[in-house]
Amino acid sequence: MLKVENITKYYGDFCAVKNLSFEVKPGEIFGLLGVNGAGKTTTFRMIMGLLEPSEGQITLDGQAISYDITDQIGFLTEERSLLTKLTVKEQALFYGALKGMSNNDILKRLDELLDRFEISEYKEKKLKELSKGNQQKIQFIMAILNKPKLLILDEPFSGLDPLNVELFKQEIIRMSKEGSMIIFSSHRMEHVELFCKKIAIIVKGESVLEGYLADIKKEYRKKNILIKGDITKEALLQIKGVYDVVEKSDEFEVKIDSLSVRENVFKEVCKHQNITKFSVEEPSLNEIFVAKVGEVYEK
Numbered sequence: 081m082l083k084v085e086n087i088t089k090y091y092g093d094f095c096a097v098k099n100l101s102f103e104v105k106p107g108e109i110f111g112l113l114g115v116n117g118a119g120k121t122t123t124f125r126m127i128m129g130l131l132e133p134s135e136g137q138i139t140l141d142g143q144a145i146s147y148d149i150t151d152q153i154g155f156l157t158e159e160r161s162l163l164t165k166l167t168v169k170e171q172a173l174f175y176g177a178l179k180g181m182s183n184n185d186i187l188k189r190l191d192e193l194l195d196r197f198e199i200s201e202y203k204e205k206k207l208k209e210l211s212k213g214n215q216q217k218i219q220f221i222m223a224i225l226n227k228p229k230l231l232i233l234d235e236p237f238s239g240l241d242p243l244n245v246e247l248f249k250q251e252i253i254r255m256s257k258e259g260s261m262i263i264f265s266s267h268r269m270e271h272v273e274l275f276c277k278k279i280a281i282i283v284k285g286e287s288v289l290e291g292y293l294a295d296i297k298k299e300y301r302k303k304n305i306l307i308k309g310d311i312t313k314e315a316l317l318q319i320k321g322v323y324d325v326v327e328k329s330d331e332f333e334v335k336i337d338s339l340s341v342r343e344n345v346f347k348e349v350c351k352h353q354n355i356t357k358f359s360v361e362e363p364s365l366n367e368i369f370v371a372k373v374g375e376v377y378e379k
């Protein structure tokens with residue numbers, strides 16, 4: 081298990097991460113979310129042993145992060161960090177050796193991954209000859225070559241087309257099923273929702289919300305009601321407890337500030353004709369994220 085306990089990081093006088101704690105168990109995909117400059121990269125660097133926390137500690141299966149165990153951590157950054165003059169095979173042999181793998185194991189695993197990512201024909205090609213998306217696939221393959229215990233994915237889908245997003249997704253899910261711990265960071269909340277059972281939202285280096293996504297959604301007071309039928313936006317906005325109404329292509333999304341308001345909305349809607357849908361929904365992660373981050377900036 082990865083245990084991040086009360087870590088704080090100062091750059092000079094500036095506090096980039098403040099008293100942050102979370103845990104990731106084998107098989108779990110954890111979403112670390114925050115706006116630009118929230119402290120995600122700083123946190124990742126501390127987990128990888130590239131930066132020393134000013135306070136607090138990080139352990140992987142009970143061992144403090146050190147060069148002895150960083151082999152077991154795979155990392156995919158937004159920035160490309162490939163040796164572009166090498167071929168895919170040479171790059172794999174280089175990275176794999178750094179991770180302590182034998183040449184035989186590297187080549188076997190490389191063939192398996194190139195096949196899954198549908199780029200076997202590029203094995204002998206130099207990286208600089210590959211498209212951006214294919215370079216990203218190679219970078220991902222390098223990060224998971226030795227099946228790391230812990231995999232850190234920072235915006236793994238940026239620049240990928242939808243088909244390749246799907247290939248990446250399948251591999252991430254496979255890694256989690258095989259027992260890897262995965263930390264996932266993305267500005268695309270719909271991706272986070274797809275994968276992550278557990279999340280933390282950090283704002284200005286501090287966690288403002290942490291836990292299981294299902295619990296967070298259940299406990300979040302604001303809900304949405306989807307309504308279809310002969311009713312107007314104005315009529316809906318007049319109901320007590322409705323704080324916004326979004327007009328979608330063929331329905332209204334009525335935003336209520338607590339579940340109890342549902343009764344008021346239902347009574348009003350019943351007065352209208354041809355109502356074909358009345359469905360109370362949990363808010364999206366995107367709505368929760370915007371609200372939580374907004375609260376901190378409004379203070």
Ligand code: ATP
Nearest residue numbers: 091094095096114115116117118119120121122123
């Ligand atoms: P993004 O989503 O934009 O990548 P982030 O959440 O990864 O942002 P960090 O890169 O961890 O954020 O930065 C957190 C804060 O620490 C920012 O205010 C940044 O300016 C500051 N910071 C980062 N690195 C340094 C450094 N080496 N020296 C001083 N301040 C730094």
